[in-house]
Amino acid sequence: MRSLDHVVMPFGALGEAQSWFSSLGFTLAPEARHPFGTANACVFFRDGLFIEPLARVDEAACAAADRDGNLFVRRDAALRADPAFGFSALALRSKDALADRDSLGLEGLTEEATLDFGRTLTLPDGSEGKIAFRLAFVKDFGPRTPSLFLCEPRHSFTPDRSRLTVHENGATGLAGLEFATTDIEAAEAYLRAVFAAEGHETEDGSVRFDLDNGFVDLVEVGGADLPALSLNAAFVAVSDPTAARALLDGKGIDFEVEGDSLAVPCPNGAGRVQFIGAAGS
CATH class of the missing domain: 3.10.180.10 (2,3-Dihydroxybiphenyl 1,2-Dioxygenase, domain 1)
Structure with a gap:
């Protein structure tokens, strides 16, 4: 049995997401940029799950990532302009994304390509730490359907997000x-x-x-x-x-x-x- 990790919501600009979630009484994390041109400002919860508002902030980087076969960017782009999708993706928690990929492969439900990336995280006390992830992608249910993927944290520390999990x-x-x-x-x-x-x-x-x-x-x-x-x-x-x-x-x-x-x-x-x-x- 797998576990939920987070759900992705595409926005034209992070400012739109920040304004909307704030109006509903949510606390948002500061903007964080991915190395492939997207950025988020997440809503974290005490149970360890979160909502990820996502925007494209560097179109050149997104285009390059798409050309390189980055399925996270490619799938996001495919649904971003579709009014049928307020939510574009679901991430499931993984301890070993490659093993999960192989397991789903037995069902004919996996993509071969994976995605490894990392970034610098600014901690509440002002210090910085490195976080890294590996994503393995589930085969889409069909065209014009949400992306499902496995998300494996690959960093050695647990960020303290306690201040971000208190919501009005x-x-x-x-x-x-x-x-x-x-x-x-x-x-x-x-x-x-x-x-x-x-x-x-x-x-x-x-x-x-x-x-x-x-x-x-x-x-x-x-x-x-x-x-x-x-x-x-x-x-x-x-x-x-x-x-x-x-x-x-x-x-x-x-x-x-x-x-x-x-x-x-x-x-x-x-x-x-x-x-x-x-x-x-």
């Missing part, structure tokens, strides 16, 4: 995600292999995968021009849903009440960030 809205973690598909049987088989976990049907006809550190729901949708698979929602656990609602009301944020949760539409494409009560709240 009371967010404590990324509780789960929702995928939507036009072919639930094929998508369930695909995700079962990727997650190395069995899904189970729920009362509303959706399929839920219970992973080590969160859930993934799969719902079936129909309609013209819909992608075969899309990542539709990120469920954020908050310590006090009533206080979170008061915050959104006070800031004039549009949201919909869905049962006991609050759904805020993404500003960058189709999808929603959905506030739900944390376990025990």
Whole structure:
């Protein structure tokens, strides 16, 4: 069984992401640049998961990376202008990306190419440290579908992000995600292999995968021009849903009440960030 790591949201500019997430009561990390032309300003949670708003900040570097076969950049570019995607990628946690690649290869679900990169991280006390990652990519479910990949940290220290995990809205973690598909049987088989976990049907006809550190729901949708698979929602656990609602009301944020949760539409494409009560709240 695999574990969630983070979800990627493409934005035209990081300033747009920073303004939107801040308006919802999230704390964001400072801008951090990748060596291949993209940059992020992440929303970190106490449970170790995070949301990665992503922007292209150096088009020449992005173009060069694409020519070199960088699948992270190439896949991001393919979905970036598609209004169907507020979320473009899901990263799963890995202790050994090459072993995970080989395991998925037995299912015919892996790309041969991997990506190794690193950068300098500025720590809260002003000191600097080096962080590095290796990514291994899952074969896409089909054209115009979100990217799934395995993310292996390759640095020897754990950055102290405790200050960044305190959020005005009371967010404590990324509780789960929702995928939507036009072919639930094929998508369930695909995700079962990727997650190395069995899904189970729920009362509303959706399929839920219970992973080590969160859930993934799969719902079936129909309609013209819909992608075969899309990542539709990120469920954020908050310590006090009533206080979170008061915050959104006070800031004039549009949201919909869905049962006991609050759904805020993404500003960058189709999808929603959905506030739900944390376990025990």
